[in-house]
Amino acid sequence: MKVVEHFLSIQGEGLQMGRLTYFVRGAGCNLRCSWCDTGYALSDSDATMDLSVDELMDIIGDVGSVCFTGGEPLHQKDAAEFLQRLADAGKTTVLETNGSMDLSVVPSSPNIIISMDVKCPSSGMQDRVRISNLAYLSRKDQLKFVIADRTDLEYAETFLREHPVDTNVIFSPVGGVSLGMLAEEVVDRKLDVRVLPQLHKIIWGDRKGV
Numbered sequence: 001m002k003v004v005e006h007f008l009s010i011q012g013e014g015l016q017m018g019r020l021t022y023f024v025r026g027a028g029c030n031l032r033c034s035w036c037d038t039g040y041a042l043s044d045s046d047a048t049m050d051l052s053v054d055e056l057m058d059i060i061g062d063v064g065s066v067c068f069t070g071g072e073p074l075h076q077k078d079a080a081e082f083l084q085r086l087a088d089a090g091k092t093t094v095l096e097t098n099g100s101m102d103l104s105v106v107p108s109s110p111n112i113i114i115s116m117d118v119k120c121p122s123s124g125m126q127d128r129v130r131i132s133n134l135a136y137l138s139r140k141d142q143l144k145f146v147i148a149d150r151t152d153l154e155y156a157e158t159f160l161r162e163h164p165v166d167t168n169v170i171f172s173p174v175g176g177v178s179l180g181m182l183a184e185e186v187v188d189r190k191l192d193v194r195v196l197p198q199l200h201k202i203i204w205g206d207r208k209g210v
């Protein structure tokens, strides 16, 4: 596994928000979202270490919650093996994936929470979503829309109307965009979604390793 960083922190996103979590950030991504807050992890050459799955399991130790992210974690050749080992060890693992990578490779386990993005127009990557991935999402998983503006919001609303999915839907503002604006729009439109911030940025600001 080409790893950029790994660290113990508090889960800052999604339904596991607030939980002590061990983060593993893989190097390399096949997309280039305009607002990506992890530009330091988008190339394979951003890797600072090459770790085996055994080494990663030793590093994670007895921490019960893991977030496998990136970059794009499914870009890693041993992603499925890592996910299977985490699931077999009984760890709750959130897989933060960008929606363009085939989810059929993800082991089926109640311990693996797929957190799939649908990229909205502001990202410049909205055409990269793999619609067939929606079939792999269930009630344990989450579908995340990162929203920069009203165009994104309307895109997300239309997407959900055209592709109803029985999973948890999260609207999260692009860093720096008003959470209040997003919340008011969701209330006005009576959208059955969760409006969530990035908790780690509220605690520590926008920086690496947290």
Ligand SMILES: C[S@@+](CC[C@H](N)C(=O)[O-])C[C@H]1O[C@@H](n2cnc3c(N)ncnc32)[C@H](O)[C@@H]1O
Residues within 6 Å of the ligand: 029, 035, 036, 037, 038, 069, 070, 071, 072, 073, 096, 097, 098, 099, 116, 117, 144, 146, 172, 173, 174, 175, 198
């Ligand atoms: C850094 S990405 C890595 C995982 C995967 N590549 C993806 O995009 O889902 C992790 C999460 O952070 C979100 N994200 C990235 N930049 C952001 C920003 N500037 N503001 C809010 N969320 C952001 C992504 O949309 C994604 O849900």
Ligand SMILES: Nc1nc2[nH]cc(C(=O)O)c2c(=O)[nH]1
Residues within 6 Å of the ligand: 009, 010, 011, 012, 013, 023, 038, 067, 069, 070, 096, 200, 210
């Ligand atoms: N604390 C913290 N929580 C996170 N949840 C998802 C993250 C990510 O970059 O994928 C992330 C992150 O970078 N930090």
Ligand code: SF4
Residues within 6 Å of the ligand: 029, 030, 031, 032, 033, 036, 037, 038, 042, 070, 071, 072, 098
């Ligand atoms: S897919 Fe994820 S890691 Fe890749 S550019 Fe977009 S937000 Fe950043």
Ligand SMILES: [Mg+2]
Residues within 6 Å of the ligand: 037, 038
């Ligand atoms: Mg992050």
